[in-house]
Amino acid sequence: MKLLLWQWRAELWKLLARKRTFLGFGAFLVLEAVLLVVFHLDKVENVFRKMIQHQGEAFESYFSALTLGYLMLRLSVFLLGGIYLSLVAGDVVAKESEDGNLRLILARPISRFRLLAVKFASCIAYTVVLIQFISWTALLLGIIIRGWGGGLFAFAPEQEFLAFYDAGEGLQRYAMGTVTLSLSMCMATCIAFFFSCWRIKPSAATITALSYLLIDMILREGHFMDSYKHLLITNYMTSWSMVFFETIPWAVLARDYAILGGVGLTLFVLGTLIFESRDLKS
């Protein structure tokens, strides 16, 4: 176990030594800043004003740091999250295979399974850290612009809900949302990791994973798939926002995340089997 942790630390170290890792954090920060400006454009603000006032609540109370944080989190993860996580997880095996690093690594007394387990764990840790970073910087930016106070106005078209919470309850729900979103986004990482284990270029692994997610999402949106939504991964990934429901459906959440966990684990096992069967030769 100690050896495994040591090897995992070395893998994380490699990840953190890359400039691209930090450029990603920077890119999300810039995106959040841009979104913040967009949300303060008169026409955009008016849309939210109407939505909030239509529910009989005061716009000034609910267009707060928490609401802005929630909006920025949703949009930035939707716009860049999948792409960035697929890029990192798609690279993790395929890039090392392409660059030849794997030959040096596999000349060491480490099994392929252990190597993949360490890489997989690093990708998952990275996903959680990135989503947490996006979540809390979004809230921080919201606080800088609007100051602390006011409630949370949360809504999600895909879950067909909107809800209002005071600051304390809102912060609690927001914190829970960051956890469930992290878990949901781990699925994007798992898919990209799976393709990274194939004998393909890293860009191909990233594009294939993104294409899968995009097709899955389009199918989910199409009404003709209503009877088959249970077969679509993104259907379960969207469950993260259920923690903003007035009454949280814990059983549904547990079921959905059990399914995501099972699929993620299956993808890891399949990826490992594919990687195990490969001959690694220059």
Next chain:
Amino acid sequence: MRMDTSRKKSSSLLEKNKSNPRIALIEARNLTKRFIRDRAALDDVSFEMKENEIVGLLGHNGAGKSTVLGIMLGMVRPNAGEVVIGGVSVQRNRAGALRQIGAIFEAPAFYEYMTGWQNLRALCALSGWWDEKEVWRVLELVGLKDRVHGKVQTFSHGMRQRLALAQALLPMPKVLLLDEPTDGLDPEGIHEFRATILKLRAEHGLTILLNSHLLSEVELMCDRCVILRDGRKVYEGTVQATQREHPQFKLSTDDMALAKSIALSAGVRMADDNSLEIIDGSSGHALLAQLVQAGVRVDAWTPRHKTLEDWYLELTHPKL
């Protein structure tokens, strides 16, 4: 910072084996590999390497040399056969077998964005080993002590190769696999590299497999060589033996017909290009004396040394 117990065990094993130098440390048994169904990249290749021996692996491009190394490192799965290193099968217990191996590849791919030191740490972590004192000792040995904290992307090819050697020696293995290690090095770099390898063998009793296209390199470094052609082993034996074959001389004379008849009666083989090959074990001096006594006017008598290259080409391209 610690040295794991398995390493301590292998160090003591090394000491023990030094006193018994004829133990077969590596056994490649009946290796067969087909990447494409109808063509064997390796066809029933077997060879042995004794403790403290340097063996050259020779062959043309596509002969199967890299496949042999790949199988030895468990990166390529053979269709049949196995490699046993120090009594441990690579195919059955890869991690156990690889604890005894260090490997260098042609154009080693390090993490460019990390320093040499960070690369060593990351690679050694995979072996579950780190001992700073030993790392500095090896860095001094390979001559990279002063630059190890620089980013690898700033390293020259020679420095990368030194770093590759350092990582292969950390922790100190029993077997070193070298895949085209001097490719791209300047003559000075090649000389230094060769000296380091020979020093390692002398001081640490390493057993070394050298996969190289440079025949001169094999000639200078190796005790024995294994030659592959189209995935099959065509020779396994000492490098010196290649030069102890029948002595050859080039004769220049006007009396070629007389010279030929004398040569034939003396049991000497004579080729169309007037070269003579003594196959009965007698000396060139004796033959020359015989020719002169018989009245052959000898204009020139030049010993011909069959180089490793000549011999290698004969084996790998019999029609040349």
